[in-house]
Amino acid sequence: MRVNWKTYNSGKFFDEIISSPGYARKPARRLASYLRSLTHEELQQKKTAAELAIKTMGISFTVYSDAGNIDREWPMDIIPRLITGSEWNQTSKGLQQRLEALNCFIHDIYNDQKILKDKIVPEDLIMDSGNFRKQCLGMKPKYNVWAHICGTDLIKGDDGQFYVLEDNLRVPSGVSYMVENRRVTKRTFPELFADDYSIRPVADYPAELLDMLSSLSPRQVKHPEVVVLTPGIFNSAYFEHSYLAQRMGAELVEGGDLVVEDDKVFMRTIDGLSQVDVIYRRIDDMFIDPAVFNKDSVLGVRGLFNAWKKGNVALANAPGAGVADDKIIYTYVPEIIKYYLDEDPILSNVPSYLCVDRKQRQHVLENLDKLVVKPANESGGYGMLIGPQASKKELAEFRRRIKADPRNYMAQPLISLSTVPILGDRVVEPRHVDLRPFVLQGDKSYVTPGGLTRVAMVKGSYVVNSSQGGGSKDTWVVDDA
């Protein structure tokens, strides 16, 4: 049985490919009719071939479980997602604007604290934040940039507009899968490239990343030594760490490979010690240096923080940058943009309620079964409450938590995420998606064309995290040919 768009129905949700049963949106028409031109067997063959390619290419991620850590094949649905070039150009500007403002904010927080003195952001919100690092006060990193790599989570609402769901300024991951998804799609649907669509390429991300990282080097040398610092093979994003190192031609180092002498960082090589200029660290702040942060950390390097503070090595992202990706600070980002850039935000936030505010908290507690509640600084979808899907017991538990620690919680209405078709075993069906583009800022800034689309593979589900059964899609930014 061939794909039948007439029986495809996303109900009340905004579908990005099919506007109403049987009708594809304009940019998606060629994709929709191409999919329809294939027999069921041909489509299933392509699906199997893509799965096999992912397995032999070794595109994997690690799942933690009681039975140990398992290296799993990366889940990808073969039907691509489409975004038009003009829509993306605007979104891309919004992302750059946002990161620029956030970097001004972080720099201000660790230096003059003007925004606190002007009472735009309440001072105690910062001082109580789990991501504020007082050790960073007074630090002035190159270009005054702290968050060099940002993964911004976007969703599309019922109106088909992008909204910012959260900013990930610590160690956002997923970009390697964005690049690899494209590689798999090229193998799967070579017919669609060039002939039908002009698709913006994503493969140069590692080169852009290397340029940005190199621009951070304290030493003025032609080829600064750039390394990727990984917690090691058991980390869920290890594939990505090694992938990026390989594609950049940088060394992939673990804590034990580095040593600090005279506030300079060196790596142990077969030829002895060799100085390091820039560290793209994929380890959380708390673990980078046992002398300053978590004393039990074996992942980090003793003395690293001081080497950074003395300006002998660059860290990307800088320690303390996470102060701006706290979910409470998120609600202030529109004001932050106005304050530093004197511009209106190009991208909107999802409306949010702060539990620390008495009136808003009251609203949250009264409507808990309709809202999504998020803790200030968890990631990966952990510690969240999805009100409409929660049990009475879970609701009661969150009511207690919010009252006990209001600073740590914010709530948002359950936004209807847009849908795109996935290829099931029998038919194509709508599933909810989000999008994580990656934004770079160093001496200049850069946004990936598209990003990583994550898709909730379970019908009706909003949970897109790969650690919790989510999948992914190749994302095409298409220009009119």
Add this chain to the structure above:
Amino acid sequence: MLLSRVAERVYWQARYLERAENVARLLHVFSALQLDLPKGTKLGWQTLVQITGHEEQFVEKYKQENERNVVRFLLAERNGISLVDMLAFARENARTTREIMPTEAFELINGLYYFARDNAEAGISRAERNEILDQIVSRSQQIGGLMAGTMSRDEAYSFVRLGRSLERADMTTRIVDVDSQKLMPELEVEDAEPEAREPYENILWMNVLRSSSAYQMYRQHVRERINGEDVVRFLLQNEQLPRSAAHNLTTMTKVLRNLPNSNKVNWQVNKTRKLVRDADVNRLLRRGLVRHLDSVQKEIAQVHFKIADTWFLPGNS
């Protein structure tokens, strides 16, 4: 600039890969040898376990040293010794050095591991064993070829070659260590006449050569009919044969020129090389071959320790 840790993983990845290939070759040859023996005669499969040096682990687990048990033990069992586990280790080392190896190399190693994992169990019975082992050997060769054809001749590649050469030299000294008396004990009992054993001795040596892909080369180089003395000399001392002990030790001395601080390792490799090349095989075959090979293997082990000492241990500044 090669990290010490990465150098170590690249080196072990090459060793594990080579070891897996060698085990596949050995199993292949023994399976063929079995078919050449008179009906009802059983091959001494325990010899294979001895060659790989894991008698203790084998005896702990199995009562009978028969074909099925030995093949299971060396091919499919997840015991940290079997071919499948060698490939699992090779893959793990490749996975943790992906940033410096050619992408295709990882993909091939990864594919080979999955192939072996999914097919090893079927290889325990004779019907499919040859096909599976052939695939493993030829895919290993493909990986070596890909690396040779795509990798820069940098330090990482030097460690690939060091690992591979050392493993080959080691395995070849183990293979020539086979004892025909133990391998074909029943022939001994059935017929005490030495002449009756002779055709089987020849088959044995022929298969020993085959296990190293050296049969044709032997024919071209030696031109003698196959006999133990020439085979042992050929496999140990011939400089041209790519799987001979001498050739691989010589290769190592060349590779070492590209690596920093290689004096101690070089000294040890040359010591081992001299021991191999200067041996009087004719005399050793009459007496003392086993002891000689033991001491060669000990020297080879020393080469490894010197390599680890020089480049892998942290704090080598």
